[in-house]
Amino acid sequence: MAQFTAEIFQNEFLPDGGTDVHAIVRVTCRGAGQAGQTGLTDAAEIIIVDTSGSMGESGIVQGRNAATAALNEITDGTWFAVIAGNHVGTLVFPYPGGPQQMVRMDQSTRQAAIASMQSFRADGGTAMGTWLTKAREVFATVPQASQRHAILLTDGANEHETPDQLTRSIHDATGVFQCDCRGLGDRWQVDEVRRIASALLGTVDLIPAPQAMAAEFQSLVRKSMARGVANVELRVWTPQGAQTLFVKQVAPNLEDLTSRRTVVNPLTAGYPTGAWADESRDYHVAVRLSAKSVGQEQLAARVQVALGDEVQTQALVKATWSNDEALTTRIDDQVARYTGKAELAQMIQDGLAAKAAGRDDDATSKLGRAVQLANEAGDQEMTSRLRKVVDIDNAETGTVRLKKGVDRLDEMALDTASTKTTRVRK
């Protein structure tokens, strides 16, 4: 049985009149086991491969290789299916028209699935909403598998349905299955795919060249199979009258959970976090209290991890009002780091969006601020990614010039990397 622990990093001291409490909660899961192997629930996995015309013959071959690599990683006994996506989502395996839309993985179903992908042809457009809808329908045929995960590969923009149609499909799939998304090449839209991954508790990343796909798919499925604990909920209790300013996952990647709030009880909100492997995730919780008199202490939040109705662990976020500036002006290292990270990600995304929209002044100032933040944080990797998009005159002041003729892949890599966070031990 999985064991969850939660620890808090915060400065609990607030100045006289202070109201906002910030804390980083590190949740760690141990003994997660393997997906579908814990006896609590079955696991189901769907591989969604882009087969639109833009993939081309070589792209199709690489896509098939990647899907094969993925199928090889799926643990025997896991329910699975393969969907081909272009302007419609089509179930490729199990063979359509058969008695089942998902089957359990074993030696023969694996071989049959691999064989079925010979039928892939590069043809048609791209309507990812239809792929998600098909996956949702297929998952629904195996209700006993409540741990559901999909991998979505795309190489193009969502041109064959309206943004509203995609939004509706994402909305319907939210909470039904998790989805990690990968974009191949430079013709897909990072923000569009991020929308899918983010809502479906997955990750988004760039695969620059088709040859890298197989390794990426293999790793994605391996990670998914290592998640033995499904449907983990983060819960945040706040005192009566308090306001939760935000709840963000800040590691291993940035994800604002605030809008995913569900009501557990009048004082407790729940935030779905999907399935867990043996891993740690950090959350930034910010709560606004009404100020109390100096010397008073109170609880600002109880942060809990719940499986179903059972709370597995809890950590306490506190507030103590003090006159001592040496105490109240200190910002916890972890809070500071992740606050900086979140601003950096925002600046990069906003800057790239401004650049794409032709608002060069705005883009220059946002990306300049990003350079400054990355420099302050000593984030070498991000600085070197930014350097491919802007010429840096002065990193300390954030003085930059937009580069001419930037490789679009570099921009996309910067965009997808912006939300990844590396953890530094305290």
Add this chain to the structure above:
Amino acid sequence: MTAPTCPNCGAERIPGATFCEACAFEFTDVLPDDTDATTAGPPDGGVAPAQSFPGAVPVEAAATPVTAPRGEESPLDVGWTGPVASDTGSDAAANGAAAATGEGAACRQCSDGHYLDGYCDTCGAKQPDPRDHYIEEPAPWVAGVCDIGRRHRRNEDALALAADTASGSFAALVVCDGVSNSTDSHVASLAAVRAARDVLRKPLPQGVGTKSSIVAAAEQRLADAVAAAEEAVAITTREAGEEAVESPPSCTFVAVLVAEDTAVSGNVGDSRAYWLPDADTSSALQLSVDDSFAAAQMNAGVPRKEAESSTGAHAITRWLGVDHPEDGAPHTREVDLSEDGWVLVCSDGLWNYCSDASDLQRLVHETVERLGDAGRNPLALAQALTDFANESGGADNVTVALARVGETHTVEAPETTKGTP
């Protein structure tokens, strides 16, 4: 700089000492304690590594636990956990302390909530620790209050009382003040007072008719109580394990044993016992003798106010603990309780704000007058004196225990549950 030497034997003099460590020659002056590192407790309230001294203990300030640092507070000491009921009626005081405080108990801050994990499940208010404020009232004429004060985050004082119903017949009042920043000193002090009280409440040998024999028996009993308290602290130390190696738990000790209209005090450290007669014309007495750097200075002629407010004034020179000085015998003194008055036993949390016996006598008289009838109720007066200390700053934990000699105001109250830390 040449170190000053003893005029009698030439041995090096220790700053703050009132007599020579080598030849016991009494000095007429005291070296100023300008060498902070060796003469005073650290200003942050930390405890210098304590050590035992061989032989009789001169006033040696080198390794001195500090019960109430005057200087800056440690970062841990900035908070206090809530107001103490200022209602001086003993009903309110008793009920306040008796309110249920366990898990699941109703929150005292908001109307809806209950304590769950040390905090309210509705408003998040911190659950008061019953150790932070408790009372004891073993008989209508004997009562005490032990309170965290306003500045400390932990109550390291402890109080334990015992008494027979008849006024003046038998009472034991014990107060220990845990040494700041030593490991688990709040646990040690509580264990110490209880162990001492249990020794003191055993009846004195019957038929010891003469006053001198009562005093002798009481003095022996006080020495036994110190030994029992010492053992309780040692047990706490063992239970604290590794953590206690650096700064083992330790505390002061003061107790008064009242038997057959005689009070005998015994003390180690700087917690105090006083006899405060009702009559203004009768002299108030401090029964205890401080084992402190301030007392050493006063012995050397430094005025009380100056001595007690100097840096390191609260450095104590004797204490209970595994690292205590060799001479552990309590200072004892008896007083005849033939006239009406109060026996007062307290920690420095009170006497910080009113030290001199005659000042304290005046404070008690004024407070009794202000309270009217209730003023002659020991619990009401103890709470009022605790409030006085808190209103004066509450810089340290405050413990006040009283035994009333003479007319006692009895509060008509239902059976009250005593605070149980």
